[in-house]
Amino acid sequence: MKLDSKIPEGPLAEKWTKHKFNLKLVNPANKRKYEVIVVGTGLAGASAAASLAELGYNVKAFCFQDSPRRAHSIAAQGGINAAKNYQNDGDSIYRLFYDTIKGGDYRAREANVYRLAESSVSIIDQCVAQGVPFAREYGGLLANRSFGGAQVSRTFYARGQTGQQLLLGAYGALNRQIANGKVKMYNRTEMLDVVLVDGKARGIITRDLLTGKIESHSAHAVLLCTGGYGNVFYLSTNAKGSNVTAAWRAHKKGAFFGNPCFTQIHPTCIPVSGDHQSKLTLMSESLRNDGRVWVPKKAMPGLKGIDAMKVPEADRDYFLERKYPSFGNLVPRDVASRNAKIVCDEGRGVGSGLAVFLDFTDSIKRDGEDTIRAKYGNLFDMYAQITGENPYKGPMMIYPAVHYTMGGLWVDYNLMTNIPGLYALGEANFSDHGANRLGASALMQGLADGYFVIPYTIGDYLANIGWADKIGTDHPAFNEAMQSSTDRMNKLVNIKGKKTVDEFHRQLGLTMWEYCGMSRSEQGLKKAKQIIQDIKKEFWTNVNVLGTSMELNQELEKANRVADFIELGELMVDDALARGESCGGHFREESQTPEGEALRKDDEYVYVSAWEFKGENQPEELHKEELRFENVKLTQRSYK
């Protein structure tokens, strides 16, 4: 099968405008005859559901949490990028486009990224109109900051809770349509399968998490806005409930999975404190603007707090400043993370051994404690609360953690997967961030997809199929899918094995982290593949899920998700093996420069990998979508 990205012809800056004109429209009077399913209510899902309902479509929206407001977009801290150039510092749509393509290490589509940059300006207008309380200057205009090493100040923010404020804006828009009767909202409901008839997406199968009831829903189109899959690593900055199940079930029904091995590991997280650890907490990377990262030159096991302050300057290794004199502590996330791993692997880690210092002593000396408190007070408080240590009295300790997944369901320019009628938006798709996402770009993409892309592109599909082309839930395909979902739930509660779901999940996570995390090698990946296959075999014979499938059963929910993470883990390993280059967050040990930096191989790997499921326990087939760069010249990143 040939992958058609449907990228419009014409000059970059005109593609989206022309494409919007060429897309078919649905007659306003007919819109109410269409039904659209939206799974997930984060930034992408809530904004899409609300915007489509405003246009007149009937929407059914689903979330597994007790309220759509709790989707994990809520936890995003830093901000949202937009090419407004309010600061008169040289920003433009083209610059945001260029930075995003380059930051993604040239593994994203030019046309998609340009559209993202174009949409960014409308997002800010929209959110302000909704009453999102962005930070402002004394004159009353919007404030911006430079974020993640960007050379312009284009990041809009609402203290350290930008994701929360944007999501509550979208949640308000969604609530308005629920009140209008245009959105029917299903809380505490999880999608278990997508239903295809004649190759088109026709609906979904869900489980009511309170009663266990398996239900079917039909529609003209299905939108998966179900977020990323960082929890495949068990420990990540994702919410506990974040999962890959919706995307994975779609994959097993034929939707291609794009770049599954592209994961982002964030350098400034609070280190693991023990085996009980259930999740990792991110601290905004803005901390690296004033903190200096170091470890002792010679191993000093257990070093932390006040003792660290006594280490003489000559015995410290400020390794980022040493290796990257021009960018120093502000190197991109992947570089900062990998270097923290290197020094810890050398045995020079501090605290538990898996941590490096982030030291504010010099900034406090320079600017005073009050200034630092004003800038980062909430982060310092959070650190103190979680670790029990006072970060004003000794350096913070940080360690990288899995944060975001650039990979996801493969989609074309219209955000449609290769299955007609099935779309993927936000983090759930692979599309815009290439091999590495820039800070403050996730919120931008989720909202661009939901507010400003899908309302146009879905109309073309719906107009083409026509409103009469709908299949009811009485079709045998729905019954079959319901039966197989019911069987799966019953199977999970009837294994009655010896190990808890979390034990399997933790084992999978450790394997992924060790072999498919910050650094990957052919040998390690091959080993990981074997381990994951063993975990899968054992899971289906030895997992212990108590209770029944017809009640609120949180162990069953977890088991159902972990089973999918195990299968996804294997595909990530396959993808990492197939990509024999280093690019962005994907570092292959076999592909590095003599100085140990990532080495991209543009003559072999300028493509999106799109994996096709070929049946249970069969190897998946790799399809390649070649990426064409007509506007930017590919260069090696250098931060020396």
Added chain:
Amino acid sequence: MKIKLKVWRQKNKDTKGAFKTYNVDHASPDMSFLEMIDVLNTDLIRKGEESIAFDHDCREGICGMCSMYINGHPHGPLQTTTCQLHMRTFKDGETITVEPWRAKAFPVIKDLVVDRSAFDRIQQAGGYVNVNTGGVPDANEIPISKRIADEAFDAATCIGCGACVAACKNASAMLFVSAKVSQFALLPQGQVERMERAEKMVAQMDAEGFGSCTNTYACEAECPKGIKVANIARMNREYLGAMITSYDASSGGGGE
């Protein structure tokens, strides 16, 4: 550290619940309260007993899903969410009592899980600005003073966890509702529907069976996000204004 836990166990909304006591013998001071429950749950499963059901998601204090009533306080003794409460807050050997949120409008679903959908319905009654996607003015068209923007943010930071309701002897939702009413009463974008919004949200709040406010300020004392009772005063003013002008949307306009 060793902990004795008295936990509310209730099979479902139709059966009667009761406290059950468990020993957690290997808690670490660095664990969050929820991680301690995770450890207990693993022990329970190994013993063939069903795990304790509880709501949680982000585990970083922002989603508002966790909701445990610990030793007589929503989210426990500190002004945090349950997920940000750590075991070092407790003494070795301590007995800790854990209950679900207690409020008529938040019926218990199972163990520590309650139904907070009433909060969603209040927001649906008017917790938004009526604008469609697209066709809005440039973001910098209307300047907003930093003071007002900051004040609106302070109200908007509510996470909808329901601690205010659980803390209140009347199970009043005034702090929650007033946070949203305040955010929009402060911002220029919220002015157009200001009256209607207060009226509709308060009406829905009453319909859900929340109690009245008698100014004990327990809500403010327990709110993990520090939402101020001044918001309640503002909502009362908004509501009074709305009632005096008696704007009735359904009849197409009233006495303004």
